Amino acid sequence: MASEYVSLQNIKFLLHDVHRVEDLMQYPLYADYDGDSIDMIIDTLKELADEYLFPYLEECDRFEVQYENGKVKVHPQILKVMQMMGENGWIGAPYPVEVGGMQLPHMVAILNEYIFAAANNNLNGYPSLTMGAAGLIISFGNEELIETYLEKMLTGKWQGTMALTEPQAGSSLSDITTIAVPTYAGHYQIKGTKTFISAGDYEGIENVVHLTLAKIEGAPAGAKGISLFVVPKSRVGADGKLQPNGVATAGIFHKLGQRGYVTTQLALGDDDNCHGYLVGEPHHGLAYMFQMMNASRISVGSHGAGIASAAYHASLEFARERTQGRRWNDRDLTLPQTEIVNHPDIRRMLFMQKAIAEGGLSLVLQCTRYEDLHAVSDGEEKEKYYLLLELLTPLVKTFPADAGIQSVSHGLQVLGGSGFCEDYPLEQYYRDIRIMSIYEGTTGMQSLDLLGRKVQLNKGLAFKLFLGEMQQTMAEAADMPELQKYAGQLKSEVEKLVGVTKHLGKIAATGDIELFLADATPYQQMFSLVAIAWQWLKQGITANKVLQAQEKQGDDLKFYQSKLHTLKFFYVYELPKTEALAAAITSGENLTVLKDDDLLI
Ligand SMILES: Cc1cc2nc3c(=O)[nH]c(=O)nc-3n(C[C@H](O)[C@H](O)[C@H](O)COP(=O)(O)OP(=O)(O)OC[C@H]3O[C@@H](n4cnc5c(N)ncnc54)[C@H](O)[C@@H]3O)c2cc1C
Numbered sequence: 001m002a003s004e005y006v007s008l009q010n011i012k013f014l015l016h017d018v019h020r021v022e023d024l025m026q027y028p029l030y031a032d033y034d035g036d037s038i039d040m041i042i043d044t045l046k047e048l049a050d051e052y053l054f055p056y057l058e059e060c061d062r063f064e065v066q067y068e069n070g071k072v073k074v075h076p077q078i079l080k081v082m083q084m085m086g087e088n089g090w091i092g093a094p095y096p097v098e099v100g101g102m103q104l105p106h107m108v109a110i111l112n113e114y115i116f117a118a119a120n121n122n123l124n125g126y127p128s129l130t131m132g133a134a135g136l137i138i139s140f141g142n143e144e145l146i147e148t149y150l151e152k153m154l155t156g157k158w159q160g161t162m163a164l165t166e167p168q169a170g171s172s173l174s175d176i177t178t179i180a181v182p183t184y185a186g187h188y189q190i191k192g193t194k195t196f197i198s199a200g201d202y203e204g205i206e207n208v209v210h211l212t213l214a215k216i217e218g219a220p221a222g223a224k225g226i227s228l229f230v231v232p233k234s235r236v237g238a239d240g241k242l243q244p245n246g247v248a249t250a251g252i253f254h255k256l257g258q259r260g261y262v263t264t265q266l267a268l269g270d271d272d273n274c275h276g277y278l279v280g281e282p283h284h285g286l287a288y289m290f291q292m293m294n295a296s297r298i299s300v301g302s303h304g305a306g307i308a309s310a311a312y313h314a315s316l317e318f319a320r321e322r323t324q325g326r327r328w329n330d331r332d333l334t335l336p337q338t339e340i341v342n343h344p345d346i347r348r349m350l351f352m353q354k355a356i357a358e359g360g361l362s363l364v365l366q367c368t369r370y371e372d373l374h375a376v377s378d379g380e381e382k383e384k385y386y387l388l389l390e391l392l393t394p395l396v397k398t399f400p401a402d403a404g405i406q407s408v409s410h411g412l413q414v415l416g417g418s419g420f421c422e423d424y425p426l427e428q429y430y431r432d433i434r435i436m437s438i439y440e441g442t443t444g445m446q447s448l449d450l451l452g453r454k455v456q457l458n459k460g461l462a463f464k465l466f467l468g469e470m471q472q473t474m475a476e477a478a479d480m481p482e483l484q485k486y487a488g489q490l491k492s493e494v495e496k497l498v499g500v501t502k503h504l505g506k507i508a509a510t511g512d513i514e515l516f517l518a519d520a521t522p523y524q525q526m527f528s529l530v531a532i533a534w535q536w537l538k539q540g541i542t543a544n545k546v547l548q549a550q551e552k553q554g555d556d557l558k559f560y561q562s563k564l565h566t567l568k569f570f571y572v573y574e575l576p577k578t579e580a581l582a583a584a585i586t587s588g589e590n591l592t593v594l595k596d597d598d599l600l601i
Contacts, residue, residue: 060260086156133160
């Protein structure tokens, strides 16, 4: 078991110095907080994660969720985490005080997700999903729904879920078939099957509230016919008591990772007695659900960055202890073996892990900063932050997930044979992080969203705004002799990205949409590398200012030097990968679109 999983110094550096959370405190919405209270919150979250989550990392994996006779048994720590999160107000962290929330900036609330996911990604999903589901009721539910469900969910007594996926409708939600039939009593009768539903059921929790997508009988085809319902496992009867609501757990899934985080298959209304309560207007369900999906995508990004961070700390700790071989310029066999952290190949893998984990978290904070600025601004400014957030959401979901998987794989490699074995946490991190690029929209679907929709959003304004944001950072870095070179490199990378985007735009103009979108994923990968390079330049500017002031010493000084070093590493080892991606995208070879002869044999 490693001893650490996140760096509080890094979190505070990113939050205060790079992304300036204090800017938000001038607005009435966040005026109750200041830098010190935010730091206290972060320290508390870390203490809670140390006590409630991290010690159970291995147990949650080994004590795999069990299903017997329709009942789901999970690790007892899950109920304790739900209770602790509910009683201390964390489930309502980003929501208004009037509804029982803490009105915490999203930039801070997301750190709860990050720290908890790093500590134990088998436990953090339960409160996180409840938070998202409660958010939908707050935003779109009527008085009765708020009255019946909110307090129970925010206090962790009732679990919340998102019930979207069906066996025939995963990426393609417009194909859901769960049906909702209106009744004279006002509720709807729900019937259908939902699959892969996280936290969908477990023993010990009082109730589970499924925020469910379904189609009202006779609704228009496709996404325009989807409505959102609250479908509780147990409904509140006329006597105020809970009674079964026709939601049966048909089974659970046995998974590669996240074995303590239950994934269920739900049968709704097999007994023709499953009540659903409409949220908001009929047929607006998918639009409402996007609130939760977008928030969850940022959460998934934070979870990917969190696991990548935990893996980095575990690998580094191992590499500092494990001795093997000697340094290549010092082959004296009478000397003791050297720690593997001294070998360049190991250092390369560790720097890659650090670059991904810390770059990924920086992008997560950038996005949540836009979310907060959107919440406090009006008019054009509001639109600007909305567009920037929309554009970056597919990236923040995807980069920490995909690059996180690679970084954890490097981390496992650092441990050699031990990395493959259960005695160390790397193999579990490797399994646990793998889901991040699948749920909440696969990498492929996120990439299609980026290229097919977001880059063109508002006639390309979102993309232009993003270029403007990077331009500001590059201009600041160009004034610093230590960073000029990297500002110049980012400038040419941005030009390359713009060139590739124009190239793809020309294909789109021909009307061949399949060809246009065929390389959406390599495009997204290229875009992500540029966005993360931007985040590293931002970190470099901040670190460089501190170093120039020459006030830091010892470990503090090393922290900032390490930031600059990792920036350089990213620009030398990772960023140039855009060249290969751009070459593939612009090759004109058209090798993946299905033609008459399918050569996949
Ligand atoms: C552990 C786990 C937990 C989950 N939790 C939840 C949950 O809580 N609630 C919930 O509703 N769902 C949940 N899901 C479902 C998850 O969101 C879906 O698995 C995911 O969206 C992909 O859908 P699918 O599995 O049906 O794959 P498919 O949609 O069949 O996709 C298979 C592959 O085809 C690609 N593909 C699909 N369509 C296209 C296209 N048009 N163009 C190009 N490529 C395409 C995909 O990118 C993917 O690589 C969970 C899944 C898992 C495994």
